[in-house]
Amino acid sequence: MTGDGPEAYKNFDLNFLRARIHPEDLKIFLEKYEKIQACGGIYRTEYRFRKKNADYIYIEDNGVCLKDDKGNLKRIIGTIKDITERKKAEETISSIEAVRKKEIHHRIKNNLQVISSLLGLQVEKFKNREHFENPEVLEAFRESQDRVISISLIHEELHGCKGSNELNFSPYLKKLVENLFQTYCLGEVDISLDMDLEENIFFDIDVAVPLGLIVNEIVSNSLKYAFTGRNKGIIRIKLCREENGEFARKVPENKKEDRKSEVPNFIITVSDDGIGLPENFSVESSDTLGLQLISILTDQLDGTLELKRDSGTEFVVRFSATEKE
Structure with missing residues (x-):
């Protein structure tokens, strides 16, 4: 494709392409075209192009924009290649x-x-x-x-x-916890659930599985043990990106040496207002499989685990993960 002078290219070639490029691809093409007109240089774009028989083919458009001494667009030199077969193969x-x-x-x-x-x-x-x-x-x-x-x-x-292979984690977490509440029928004990889950957080399966199991263990323990001798209680769960949460960017002392260069970007907290854990209790030294799993899975996420005992029990897990689109 070549054109002499800006007006020749704008009035002839661009109008022709406007009429033939697929409507869904036209906006992106025009944005790129305006950019190369202003900045010049090399460009590459792909779009669907309508032939005379009304069929569409895929086009790969490569070119270079040349400007005159005054900075005006002088000529566009390039090649247009039919890549329909390649696109069909990629789609297959x-x-x-x-x-x-x-x-x-x-x-x-x-x-x-x-x-x-x-x-x-x-x-x-x-x-x-x-x-x-x-x-x-x-x-x-x-x-x-x-x-x-x-x-x-x-x-x-x-x-x-x-x-x-990416999971929208908040809806899954809601379904998981509701399933646990149905599994553990607590008779006369009235346990309510308060979930504050940030939307559109996507994790791949390598993050979703251990994180789901961590929540499973903590909530199960709360349902089984936290409300002994009580007739009412609440379990709260919060999931958020750290910049959207109310938590300080703090790494526990026992993890600082391993994580000096890394700041977690997700936080999940699971808490209850139950009878709490003994003051000398430690997750790391616990001999129960469930609590050992919580510690192991947190390490698997390369995360940090913090236990709080104010008005019940609260587990805070901070971890880094590449968020999926």
Whole structure:
């Protein structure tokens, strides 16, 4: 494509392209065109172009803008290439990849649901034994079932995301916690739930799974132990980007050496107004599997864990993660 002088190019070539470029691509093309007119230099763009028979093809447009001594556009020299076949191949590959991911998520979700069902059947089997008197075994099975369900819910959400590997975390978290409230029927105890979850936070599966399990463990412990001897209580959960939260940018002392150059950009807090933990309690030295998991999974996220005991119990997890679009 060549044109002598700014008016020749503007009045002839640009009008021609306006009429032929796909309406969805025209705005981006014009923005780039205005920029190269003002700044000159090399450009590259892609757009759909309508042929005489009304069919659209994909065009790759490469060129260089030459200006005269006064800075006016003198000539645009470039090449236009039909890349329709390449685009079709890319779309086919993308479609196959999306279907493959969807199938993988679907199979994993189904397998996890089978495992959860088997654990549930095992619990019922022990319950029905006349002389079985070990509630710890039943509790261990139920806790394992909750953990499997937590991971299964992630794959269920991903299965509905058009093959994407990114999870909109707040809706998933809401579903997870509501499921836990249904699982732990507390009889006469009235436990309310207060969730303050920032919208449109997307994590990939490597972040979503450990973070979901952390919340699963903390909320489960609150539901089981925090309200013993009480008839009322509340569990609060907050998730936010750190710049949008009300928390100081603070790294606990025991993590400072490992994280001098890194500031967490997400915070999740889970708290209750229950009976609280003993003053000398430490998550790291706890011998319970659930609390050990919280510590291990926080380290897996390269995060920091803070425990507060003011008017109940509060866990604060700060972590860094590349947020997905």
